[in-house]
Amino acid sequence: MTDNSFIADLSEAEDFLKANPDVVQFETFLTDSSGVQRGKILRRSELPGAYKHGRPLPCSILSLDIKGADVEETGLVWDEGDSDRMCRPVKGTLTRAPWKATPTGQFILTSYEKDGSGSLADPRHALARVVADCHAAGLYPAAAVELEFYLLDGKAAAEGRAVPPTAPNGFAQSEFQAYLLQDLSDFAPFLDDVYRAADGAGLPARTLISEYSPGQLEIVLEHRTDPLRACDDAILWKRLVKGVAEKHGYAATFMAKPFAEFAGSGTHLHVSFCDADGRNLFAGEEPDGNLLLRHAIAGLEATMAESMAMFAPNANSYRRFKPNSYAPVGPAWAIDNRSVPIRVTAGPPQTRHLEHRVCGADANPYVAMATVLAGMLEGVEQKLEPSKPIVGNGYAQIAPSLPRFWPDALRRARASEFLKRRLGERYADVFLTIKEAECDRFFAEVSDRDFHWYLRLA
Structure with missing residues (x-):
């Protein structure tokens, strides 16, 4: 029904x-x-x-x-x-x-x-089906979507080039400079317009930070008790940011990796399970989380590799995944540690939730959220046990095991019984058929890089 x-x-x-x-x-x-x-x-x-x-x-x-x-x-x-x-x-x-x-x-x-x-081919309905399965199990997900993006020079973007922007005061973005307040001041006219537009649209835009790389920004959207609404927020938010950027002469991109030399952009999904009255079922004083939380983590670990095509849906997506990049190389979790893909957040016990840090900013929010909730539900229903939580540098301890390239991820997803069962066999087939065709078309094109590397030397 x-x-x-x-x-x-x-x-x-x-x-x-x-x-x-x-x-x-x-x-x-x-x-x-x-x-x-x-x-x-x-x-x-x-x-x-x-x-x-x-x-x-x-x-x-x-x-x-x-x-x-x-x-x-x-x-x-x-x-x-x-x-x-x-x-x-x-x-x-x-x-x-x-x-x-x-x-x-x-x-x-x-x-x-x-x-x-x-x-059956609508990604929003795929998420709705997973949410309904959670409700049937007595679990009511709460969620928020956190998106990173790059602000680019608008004229260069129109010419097909990614160039960091120059602020209205004449200062050009060019170097790594994480969390610099001056960057936020330099781009205040754009950012003020973004916040005004978000208020007018009823979008719960909250904390604003200048990210690690030149022109890279992040604004956190407040959590919703309805994951569908959280993903609607993300869709409207991306349109808003792009529209306001263009109005100011910039281009905003949610590409996963627009610059080889700078950080990639991610989608971080903040999720928890509540009861029917809205009480957080992950809340608790246990140092490594309560049993329900650990089951959910285990489900995400167990399904992460076969789900990568949903989290990283494009060829460019896979340029993010390398050590010491704030993007994962293998399944793992930890308490308040950003070197792992599944982070249990710090803070008061009643606010405890998971931050899923795998997706690129180019991921479809509905598909990504559906896959994450499905993995959590899988762990809970099968009572899976997670790995030991990482302490310290996850990149020095996690064996690389996730698909590193697009065709590999698509093959893993195509063989996944989990994705068919949880997202719906028809939806999984439509999504993967589109992406397989895209992959073939992408690698069939002969690029300038082909000529630069091979024209005279091959």
């Missing part, structure tokens, strides 16, 4: 129109498996109808690779006659898009099959 509790009703649209009489159009979109937003623009008069009846989009919209080309092998193009699927607005996602010159609103869609069930 499909859970429709996250579908918005007409009153949300009517209230928004009354409160925003100047808005003349709406960007409405769903997020495909690659994490790309695809949809259409509606005029103001069309909004009530979209909320009352939904809006149709072709089923092939969920079978596109990251460049927008059809992946026919999914069976969602010609096999279906590219027929429509009804898409419904997601509750709580109707906001303004204040970076637009034309007064514009936006909202997230999710796709449904003709029989009214959630579309």
